[in-house]
Amino acid sequence: MVKATKKAFLPKSMIAPQATPNIRSAAAALGGKISATTVRMPITNVLNDGDYSGKIYVGSKRVEVDVLLDTGSSTLAVDGHVYDPTKDSAAKLTNIGQEIGYDDGSRWVGGIVLTDISVNSAQPLVLPKVHTAVAYHATKSMFGLSHGILGLAYTKLNDAYEMPGPTIPPHYTYNQIQTGHVTHVEPYFSQLEATGLVANKFAFYTLRSMVSMATAKPKSDPLNSGFLILGGGEEQTDLYTGTFQVARVVHDIYYNVNLKSVQVGKSAPIQVLPPTKASGNASNAIVDSGTNGIYLDKPVFKEVLARFSSLGLEDEFHAGYLPMSKLKLADWPVLTFVLEGALGSDVTLHVTPQTYWQTNAPKAGHASLVFYTGDSPSILGLPLMNNYFTVFDRSVNKGRGVVSFARIT
Template sequence: MSKHFIPLPLTNVLADGGYSASVCLGSQLAKVNLIIDTGSSTLVVHENRYQGMHDTRLQSTSLAQQVSYGVGGWFGSVVHTRFNILDVSVDDMPLALVHHEAEHSFINADGIWGMAYHSLNRSYDMSEYLTANAIAPPATYPWPFPENDQPQFPLPEFQSEASDFKQLIHGLPEQDVATAFTLMEQQGLVSNRFAFIAHRSSIHHAKANMTPESLALDPLNQGMLILGGDERLSQYFQGEFTDLKVVHDRYYNVNLLSLSLAGGAPIKLPSALEAQLSRGSSNAIIDTGASLVSLPSQAFTQVIAELSQTVPQAAKLLAPFIGDINKVTQAQSQGIAMSELNLALWPALEFHFEGAADGRASLSCPAECYWQLNSPAPGRAVFKLMGQLAGWPAQSILGLPLLNPYFVLFQRDSGEFGTVRFAAHRQKS
């Protein structure tokens, strides 16, 4: 086992509560801020700070990628260049350069570092198409297709552009692209595991009119990604681990058996089979790139109903946050008056999983995690659960609110597909 830990400081200021780390790319060591996302696998960068045309180490390929997220997406070229973090470098790192994207796909970050498995990192070999159209050399960078002066599109327009691109690549040979973390592990730079620490899912505003630089200095807006991290990092956690079984190596796929209000009756979740999910999938994924927890419609409705029965005025307080993604997004940007909330009245939510060992493993999401105080402004609060995304299957997206109470260890080298381990944060003295 490698003893080389690579600790990367994280901030949630650039991605509306999502956590990003700084890395350097290319011959010019261009610094870029990438969202740490276990819900995708691609290393993708927008050409704002990193400009490939000035990178003498860049090697173009005939590959292109198109990726859609729960909200947002992009398509563009696959290139290879140098990738640097702290004193560690990989000289031939594949990454995607965005040509077109849906607005706000990266918020104020420069891209995404996908930490999931390689089968999600699919590309299309366009060499035959490029040769047939007399494009020499047959490479996707610089982008060889008809230009549009608008690199960012509102979501409906982007979906149209993406649909056209999908038609172009339909039937072309597919090729998995090696993921950044896997390459680092294969080169012996780190062991095949990493730790993730984050305390919030929304930016904490201690006072009004704070600059991004001031917000980033708030410890509540900071986190840590420790590549190669393992159980020896006891300075960050306390107590025993709760171990969840990873049941497939696409996302960090887990089986969510039920959830409940603390002390309440279980709310059953549809299994992968009942949800008609693809073979080899599961009914839940662990997603550091999601700033909310998204539940299947029926389960979400039942959670809201039980909260409304348990907590005085809950129905009124929750109403702004219940609806489609546009309503949820608007509510997250406005919040409600914090003075209306008494978190002591709100029960913890308990999530019950298939454990790594035989039996059930449970995690707790306290009210201070599924509600975020002092966000999006001082004295405001936002609710961090939502229902099923349009076009998304009945698969729970277990984002930051569930992860925030824990030191989370993604132990990819344990069991058939891996184990995700949770231990309580060590309290600072």
């Protein structure tokens, strides 16, 4: 769920033991840090139509909130219908308000309080005085069946407005918020790592980009579950195999990467141009956990579609939704994405038909194509990550970070 900006970027557990020394990440060559404490947070995709959420605990009463986990935005927001800061002895009101919109059209308006945020119910990792937005106006589709969002991108995306008076209880409208003095607030994860409690990295283990409806109880289907690792990644050796490939992040707004080419099966690679100065884009692609598809910009998508057409797959591709009895996955090619590497060699990532076609979705016996076109930059969402254990290491590359990929087990 890439955050919509006012510039031309886009129009969406358990405490782990001491990290093991046998780390198989090339990011170590860049000086990446390993934390003695990591949090393995169980996550699920059933509350947000394929996007993943995890549980946090808010305030002195530890109100349980399921939050959408999004590397395409930076704000921590909770639904004001679920959490009431006036009943939280840990909460400190502020005069800071936020109105945040996302590329899918969802948005919310709220006020910021400072309060305690905990992760992990058994052995809580508690961070006090976290900038927490309490949303009191939101579009109907904003939170889905969860009750908040946890953005994991950088501070520059977490813009806010200083108002003449307290922003809780709610009384400022969208237009009034816009008249405030522009400021930025430090995101949750940035606050967490600054304390030294965890290293400046996190990782995702996911298997799906849409909810698998293969069983009558999708909540208990392991395909719909995964993990967010706070403070680590490479030490979670049960979640991946082999070595990591390390992609360079080129800007500290989103996780901006340079997409060099896309290849359909064994056809000639399609070269991807860098962004023009006029576009205002920091790169030609973004890695985003909050998008449950792959969106290629129009010129690249057009060339990809031509390759599928040459294989006789155009009709099924355009349909985008088929009974599984009519979908022959063996006829569909592997897609290869080449990203600029951080260690001198390119990163080559394969997206299989089993991930860009989501079977048993949105209902049993049917399959949905999660491959689309959109404006530049391209968004490399969950279908790419579903093939790889994906580590976002922000401690290297002069603070911009790297994104590392190793095959999931």
